[in-house]
Amino acid sequence: MEGARESLIRLQEVYNLQPREMAKGNYLNYKGPELSASDVYLIGKTAFTIEKYPQAVQWLTTAVDLMSKDIAITGPYVETPSFGMISTGNTAFLTDAQTYLGRSLLRVGDQENARKLYMSLVTDDIENKNIQTLGYELKSVGTVEIGQNQVITKFYNLCQQQSKTSEPTSMDSRLRCRFAYILLPYYRFHEEILSNTPYISMFYDVITSTDAERIKKDSSAIGLTRGKISPGLLNETTSSFRTSHVTFLSDEKSEAAAFLSRRISYLTHLDASKQAAEPHQVVNYGLGGHYALHLDVFLEERAEMKARFENYGNRMATFLIYLTDVERGGSTAFPGADLVVSPTKGNAVFWYSFTPDGEIDHLTEHAGCPVVIGEKWIINKWIWTYGNTFTRRCGLKPNASQLDIEREMYSGYTGKHKKQRD
């Protein structure tokens, strides 16, 4: 339950949804479940606990409004034969909701309203522990810890836009659509260059619906488990940073996966076989499922992690295929490239995490936006630097872009450049 509440808070935060609307079941014009006043209160309390105070204020204000309305209709208390007057259903939480609201207001700097709320409560029930806590905190303002503001505005704005290609500037005049250059003449795929530096492109229809279903089936047969992040080798951990279910799917375990590895090699001109790439990783996100901003490469400070892969180098490139459409949300955002890619079944987003002069490209930081409506499945292929040292060599100029080096790269560095088919 706690996870579900955090998911709703994430949707509220990233997509700027109003708890008042969410309580009525309105999610970006989609109809979802309605929430009761006590649900709204409990979500507000969770927001408080995880230090999302601006969000807590919105939920708890809504809860207090909803509960106060209930009181107007039914009265806060009913007479019972054995227990005398007891408070009814939703309204039982009203005082608690008000005190948590006061404590949240205090933490977003609204002392005035926090104090007003306290004054209206303190006469009610002198014994109430929550009211006492609020009173105590009001007296010691300044020592109350204010949570870190974790709002990453740009990333959220991109998620809200759902899909956006960076504006072509004169420098980016080479942004375009083309047929991916593949040696087999009958093998044609559309590629759209979304960003030149960092190089991010979209391949269309790289997997059939049948194969997408096969991949889901083969990975479900293995079993998906809660995704982890690895700050270090020994402390892999589940975290609200990444909420999804994942499994690795090797070419041996799935014919569809093996076929896909070969296709990725053709499309990228890199070796995506098991000598030079990880097994595919299949990921499934449900409501609110997301992956916060990160780089796919391992950084120096993650030395332990690097040691684990010392035979492979680092993650040179990512080929991410969407196995489902997502009704709303679930895009992949690249704030460094001012780009967000909408999940479309069968399409793939591809990027290099290293610049052609061999440096980690921090502009490739990216995130999986939370899913609002529907379900999201993806399959990732991480292609390693070792094994691809000769398939993608360094550029000759220090600031060479991928487009500068791709002709030689595509001809296998034979010196015989074929004319690019545009």
Ligand SMILES: O=C(O)CCC(=O)C(=O)O
């Ligand atoms: O789900 C997404 O769109 C991004 C996933 C991702 O970045 C990853 O799995 O490394």
Ligand SMILES: [Fe+2]
């Ligand atoms: Fe990633």
